Amino acid sequence: MTRLAVEVGGLSLKNPVLTASGCFGYGLEYDDFYDVAELGGICTKGLSLHPRAGNPPERICETPAGMLNAIGLANVGVEAFCRDKLPTLRERGVTVIANIFASSIADFVTITERLNRETGVAAVELNVSCPNVSEGGIEFGKDARMCGEVTRAVRSVTKLPVWVKMSPEAGNIVAVARACEEAGADAITAINTIRGMSIDVEQNKLRLANRTGGFSGPALRPIALRIVWEVAGAVSIPVIAIGGVSTTRDALEFLLAGATAVQVGTANFADPSAAKRVLDGLRAHCERGNVTVKSLIGSAR
Amino acid sequence: MSTRVLAKRRLVTLSLLRRESIGGLYHVLTFEDPDGGAAQPGQFTMVRGAEWGDAPLLPRPMSYLTTGHTPSILIKVIGEGTLRMGRAEPGEPFTLLGPLGEPWRAPTPGRRIVLVAGGVGVAPLVFLARAIAEAGGPKPIAIYGGRSARDLPLDDDLAELTELHTTTEDGSRGTRGRVTDILGDLLGPDREVFTCGPDRMMAKVAELCAARDVPCEVSLETPMACGYGVCLGCPVPTMDGAYLYACTQGPCVDARRVDWSRGDHAPKKGTHLPRSQT
Numbered sequence: 001m002t003r004l005a006v007e008v009g010g011l012s013l014k015n016p017v018l019t020a021s022g023c024f025g026y027g028l029e030y031d032d033f034y035d036v037a038e039l040g041g042i043c044t045k046g047l048s049l050h051p052r053a054g055n056p057p058e059r060i061c062e063t064p065a066g067m068l069n070a071i072g073l074a075n076v077g078v079e080a081f082c083r084d085k086l087p088t089l090r091e092r093g094v095t096v097i098a099n100i101f102a103s104s105i106a107d108f109v110t111i112t113e114r115l116n117r118e119t120g121v122a123a124v125e126l127n128v129s130c131p132n133v134s135e136g137g138i139e140f141g142k143d144a145r146m147c148g149e150v151t152r153a154v155r156s157v158t159k160l161p162v163w164v165k166m167s168p169e170a171g172n173i174v175a176v177a178r179a180c181e182e183a184g185a186d187a188i189t190a191i192n193t194i195r196g197m198s199i200d201v202e203q204n205k206l207r208l209a210n211r212t213g214g215f216s217g218p219a220l221r222p223i224a225l226r227i228v229w230e231v232a233g234a235v236s237i238p239v240i241a242i243g244g245v246s247t248t249r250d251a252l253e254f255l256l257a258g259a260t261a262v263q264v265g266t267a268n269f270a271d272p273s274a275a276k277r278v279l280d281g282l283r284a285h286c287e288r289g290n291v292t293v294k295s296l297i298g299s300a301r
Numbered sequence: 302m303s304t305r306v307l308a309k310r311r312l313v314t315l316s317l318l319r320r321e322s323i324g325g326l327y328h329v330l331t332f333e334d335p336d337g338g339a340a341q342p343g344q345f346t347m348v349r350g351a352e353w354g355d356a357p358l359l360p361r362p363m364s365y366l367t368t369g370h371t372p373s374i375l376i377k378v379i380g381e382g383t384l385r386m387g388r389a390e391p392g393e394p395f396t397l398l399g400p401l402g403e404p405w406r407a408p409t410p411g412r413r414i415v416l417v418a419g420g421v422g423v424a425p426l427v428f429l430a431r432a433i434a435e436a437g438g439p440k441p442i443a444i445y446g447g448r449s450a451r452d453l454p455l456d457d458d459l460a461e462l463t464e465l466h467t468t469t470e471d472g473s474r475g476t477r478g479r480v481t482d483i484l485g486d487l488l489g490p491d492r493e494v495f496t497c498g499p500d501r502m503m504a505k506v507a508e509l510c511a512a513r514d515v516p517c518e519v520s521l522e523t524p525m526a527c528g529y530g531v532c533l534g535c536p537v538p539t540m541d542g543a544y545l546y547a548c549t550q551g552p553c554v555d556a557r558r559v560d561w562s563r564g565d566h567a568p569k570k571g572t573h574l575p576r577s578q579t
Contacts, residue, residue, distance in 0.1 A: 023532070024531055025530060025531035029529060029530050029531050032309050032310040032311070045450065045531075045533075049353040053351075053543055053544060054533060054536065054544070056536070056538070056563075057523065057535075057538075058523075058524060058533045058538050059533070059536065060356055060524055060525075060526050060532065060534035061524065061534075062357060062359050064356055065355040065356040065358055066356060066358060067359060067526060069526070069532070069534060071532075071534065073534050074536075074544075164517075176305060179421070212561045217355075217358055218355040218358070219355070236522065246355075266358070267527040268527070268531065269360075269531070269532050270311060270347075270349055270358065270360050270396075270527075271312060271396070272358055272398065272527075272529060273312060
């Protein structure tokens, strides 16, 4: 197993395969499929201070080799997560990264303080890049100074590792990542979705009620890879890659580019066992080549 | 809602046993499942060609028409995914994730069942009618409508299993008009309705039933990415101002829970497309 282990800013992960926030529920929906404790970790659905119902339908549509979503951060809220979801995850030994969302720095801090009181949270991942909410979200994520402030504020109230999830829409994503690093982030997650649109030409209407939605899936992968490459070359903290990973080969692409771990997102929809499949393939790859994951990280640079 | 035990969900790769073109844009795809499934009427499966690669990316939610060792689905060719399904040859591998969702509730003893079907929405109702027949239950009444005679796939199955009334908008089969034009005459205090079809049709069926205090169960149809409760892409507005998720809290629900006036289920101008089939 040590062949697969990686370190992400003080946090040891038994392997580098994680699942992406918003694409894996709360990790409790997979009992029929596999033991999610086998994964390096899971990133929860974005948690807000209070429960959110999300956007009206239609929320999703398919695009060539990808999809758009405008879920609007529908979630149970941090309190219900701690009460109803976390105890089971903890009991099962799942490595839980709590993805959190707020529209103000104060709320980011409050949510983090609530999570501080629990055991079983391995890290917090700050969603400063949601494209589908009117406040906070992507507007935070485009601004290096704001991202730095959010990171610093959360950093100052918790001992948990702090990951910050980047928007690909930041004009200068390297500057944003550096600002987060300077503010005390332990890792950078890149990338969140990028906003897209789709129109139903027969009905002459937008496919998404929110007009725009976050674009994800295999079609996004080259863009994500380019950004991961740039960020990994610019910061000294680990980069966790996300963007169209559905096979072991995809995961390797990001590791070779310099990512320390990868998150499997959209691929979970078509195949609930996608992350497990990526992990099994990675294990086989490392055994076959007699290499460690650590030795692969950034090896194409 | 009940203590029924639902079968464990599985993701399996199954070989297409046969594809029957049943006229127009409709096909029945039957798969070979060596282990055998145990879907209940009203449950659905997420279907995708195992060799589709990255596009179409997402599986398509499809009601089971039959279960067991030869599970089958009814498709209407509308978009890229169903186009490929409509051309598939025996032996072609497909992934099926299922059984998913809430099945039809058990019919209330003592009530005469009325099935109301629109177009491709007939599949879960044929499954239900067959289950009722196999259990030796009384023959349901069925009303089945479409734009024309070509839009009534599986009408033979319904004719065999139910006391069937058909409607077509162009009058090419049965009564000219819509299912809701004749439903009123078939509703009574001892009746119970199960319906699946276009949203506008189901909204009207629900309204007629509510007005006469007839229980009505609907099978909801929405786009879905996952089908098992994580993408949250299939919200349906409910009367309490919230949403229910069609994949895990449906697709079969009491029609009174749904707020038909809100969101995407509101009656709209233009042609309705059963979106989950696109």
